[in-house]
Amino acid sequence: MSTTLDNPPRDTRPAGAQPGRHKRARPGTWRHALRRDWQLYSLAILPLLFFAIFRYAPMLGNVIAFRKFEPGGNIFGERWVGLRYVKMFLDDPTFWNVFTNTLILGGLTLLFCFPLPIVLALLLNEVRNRRMKRFLQSVSYLPHFLSMVIVAAIVMQMLAIDGPINQLVKALGGQPTVFMQKPEWFRAIFVSSEVWQTVGWGTILYLAALTTIDQQLYEAARMDGAGRWRQIWHVTLPGIRPTAITLLILNIGTFMAVGFEKVLLLYNPLTYPTADVISTYLYRMGVESSNLSYAAAIGLFEALIGVVLISSANVISRRTVGTSLW
Amino acid sequence: MDRSRGYRVFQVINAVILTGVVFVTLYPFVNIIARSFSEERYIVNGEVSVLPRGFNLTTYKIVVSDSMFWTNYANTVLYTVVATAIAMLLTTCYAYVLSKKHLKGRTFLIWVAVFTMIFSGGLIPNYVLVNSLGLTNSIWAIVLPNAISVFNLLVMKAFFEGLPQELEEAAAIDGLNTYGILWRVVLPLSKAVIATMVLFYAVSFWNSWFTAFLYLNEQDLFPVTIYLRNLIAGATGAESAGAAIADVSQAASNIQSVTIMLTVLPILAVYPFVQRYFVSGVMLGAVKG
Numbered sequence: 365m366s367t368t369l370d371n372p373p374r375d376t377r378p379a380g381a382q383p384g385r386h387k388r389a390r391p392g393t394w395r396h397a398l399r400r401d402w403q404l405y406s407l408a409i410l411p412l413l414f415f416a417i418f419r420y421a422p423m424l425g426n427v428i429a430f431r432k433f434e435p436g437g438n439i440f441g442e443r444w445v446g447l448r449y450v451k452m453f454l455d456d457p458t459f460w461n462v463f464t465n466t467l468i469l470g471g472l473t474l475l476f477c478f479p480l481p482i483v484l485a486l487l488l489n490e491v492r493n494r495r496m497k498r499f500l501q502s503v504s505y506l507p508h509f510l511s512m513v514i515v516a517a518i519v520m521q522m523l524a525i526d527g528p529i530n531q532l533v534k535a536l537g538g539q540p541t542v543f544m545q546k547p548e549w550f551r552a553i554f555v556s557s558e559v560w561q562t563v564g565w566g567t568i569l570y571l572a573a574l575t576t577i578d579q580q581l582y583e584a585a586r587m588d589g590a591g592r593w594r595q596i597w598h599v600t601l602p603g604i605r606p607t608a609i610t611l612l613i614l615n616i617g618t619f620m621a622v623g624f625e626k627v628l629l630l631y632n633p634l635t636y637p638t639a640d641v642i643s644t645y646l647y648r649m650g651v652e653s654s655n656l657s658y659a660a661a662i663g664l665f666e667a668l669i670g671v672v673l674i675s676s677a678n679v680i681s682r683r684t685v686g687t688s689l690w
Numbered sequence: 691m692d693r694s695r696g697y698r699v700f701q702v703i704n705a706v707i708l709t710g711v712v713f714v715t716l717y718p719f720v721n722i723i724a725r726s727f728s729e730e731r732y733i734v735n736g737e738v739s740v741l742p743r744g745f746n747l748t749t750y751k752i753v754v755s756d757s758m759f760w761t762n763y764a765n766t767v768l769y770t771v772v773a774t775a776i777a778m779l780l781t782t783c784y785a786y787v788l789s790k791k792h793l794k795g796r797t798f799l800i801w802v803a804v805f806t807m808i809f810s811g812g813l814i815p816n817y818v819l820v821n822s823l824g825l826t827n828s829i830w831a832i833v834l835p836n837a838i839s840v841f842n843l844l845v846m847k848a849f850f851e852g853l854p855q856e857l858e859e860a861a862a863i864d865g866l867n868t869y870g871i872l873w874r875v876v877l878p879l880s881k882a883v884i885a886t887m888v889l890f891y892a893v894s895f896w897n898s899w900f901t902a903f904l905y906l907n908e909q910d911l912f913p914v915t916i917y918l919r920n921l922i923a924g925a926t927g928a929e930s931a932g933a934a935i936a937d938v939s940q941a942a943s944n945i946q947s948v949t950i951m952l953t954v955l956p957i958l959a960v961y962p963f964v965q966r967y968f969v970s971g972v973m974l975g976a977v978k979g
Contacts, residue, residue, distance in 0.1 A: 397794035403868035404787050408799060411784035411838060415802050418835045422811025422819050439815075439822045484711065487704050502965055503712050509957055509968075511897035513915040517922045517950050518718045521725070524943055526736040528721055534736065564715065568969055569976050592697060625900055629919065643813070650814045651904065663812040671809060 429661035449661035462645040470622040472555045478615050481566030489574050504564025516629035519557045547638040569607050577603035609687040617674030620666050642666050725947035733944055749948045766913040773833040773895040780838050786872055789850035807840050820905055831905035842887050845975040849883040886971040889964050918949050
């Protein structure tokens with residue numbers, strides 16, 4: 365146990381503000397609040413300890429990106445080394461390879477996994493039979509509830525040399541391929557399994573937004589002679605735009621962390637050239653090779669890009685369409 | 691007339707597309723069920739699609755007789771129960787505190803939680819921390835680092851804010867203190883949201899594998915997800931398999947299918963009943979933003 369863990373901000377209570385016994389506290393002061401609500405504050409102690417230890421201490425722990433870290437030593441490192449580890453990864457050709465892979469994989473995922481739920485939600489919305497609609501929703505949500513390990517196992521079974529995809533390839537007169545060992549196939553495999561896993565669940569918020577659209581708008585559009593396509597274009601899409609933009613911003617925020625667990629489960633040294641992303645590279649560097657400071661520097665870089673991406677997406681969307689997260 | 695015919699054409703196309711979606715979503719499950727019951731030679735020849743070929747239970751018997759599989763399965767149950775209980779305790783307490791609008795410092799307390807959604811410490815500092823706390827190779831490495839999900843916290847906070855204040859005030863006048871109000875008044879009114887939160891946590895702990903992968907390295911501590919991971923990792927030839935049944939002459943993919951089936955079964959069994967809770971929970975969270 366390290367005493368340094370108590371560093372992060374845990375409470376705003378001034379150190380001396382113990383509940384006073386003899387003086388009457390004035391409303392609005394900390395003393396008054398503590399006296400009245402100390403039982404409520406006491407309920408917050410364990411959760412605040414959790415946040416301090418398991419959320420804020422690791423945030424501060426990122427200083428090992430700039431400090432020499434000895435295994436078993438201080439979790440905040442031993443001594444300052446400045447930007448040594450940052451320079452190191454900027455000069456590391458493998459880093460730039462995984463950086464490119466991350467951009468490509470993240471871009472492809474965004475390209476498919478962002479718009480497809482909108483399309484599926486619009487199609488589901490046209491199903492008139494309620495029971496049928498509920499069945500379709502239940503089926504399409506199912507993959508969301510599976511462990512990533514199960515998804516990976518299913519992907520491998522589907523693409524096995526004796527699996528359904530290769531059966532199809534053979535039926536069409538092709539040669540069976542060991543897809544999981546071919547770098548040129550990895551991106552397609554990753555993105556399509558991501559679509560399989562996420563698109564159904566992704567429709568939920570859109571379906572909810574669709575039910576809130578005022579039916580009178582559709583009637584008005586019909587009066588003006590709008591066909592179904594024009595109704596979708598002029599009424600439906602504007603109706604779900606705030607939802608879409610919010611989800612787009614969130615998707616952009618997770619862009620850099622793209623599919624870490626799934627890549628880790630699906631890739632192998634043969635597919636590293638296209639499959640290895642920043643997060644898996646820093647995992648191997650840090651956890652498998654114990655270059656923890658080096659890996660922390662890469663991780664910090666990744667997180668910073670993530671924050672920059674989500675903030676700029678937020679600003680752009682506030683300026684252009686008036687919707688933003690904060 | 692023309693419009694309604696165009697609409698009918700659209701309905702047919704829509705039906706075809708949605709049937710395709712259902713097929714693509716369900717086919718992998720059907721295929722894996724079929725494989726799990728099939729004879730090895732049909733699988734190896736790539737002849738198993740929708741129905742089992744050469745129906746048999748041999749592979750199920752092999753997997754079921756592996757005691758490590760059951761040890762790991764029991765671990766999954768244990769981790770899920772303990773982690774969910776602790777997560778519920780912390781989340782409920784904090785959500786209740788945050789739901790009290792009059793509380794001084796409330797905004798700060800909310801930001802303590804919400805900030806961790808925007809910026810997280812990252813893999814390496816977490817790994818260093820858990821190691822230095824000496825939690826490695828214990829259940830606490832699985833349970834503690836993910837004890838509060840901020841999303842669930844906000845859902846619960848929103849629910850508590852929606853409860854009528856008068857009841858709590860009346861209870862306070864009757865002499866109940868804050869703990870009594872939470873336990874005897876608020877929680878009995880919150881059964882729906884508690885059920886939803888328990889499901890959210892339980893499913894996420896049941897499915898989790900990476901924390902176990904990172905912090906546990908003794909086979910009898912693994913959850914069943916790691917058992918399956920080691921099985922499939924062995925199949926890629928990338929890393930060494932931890933499976934004790936590698937020497938059995940059944941086709942590896944046959945054993946994988948059975949293990950997938952047995953792992954996914956509890957989720958599939960409860961899924962039809964709990965699905966709507968998840969949907970309503972997500973809605974609640976989204977409205978809160």
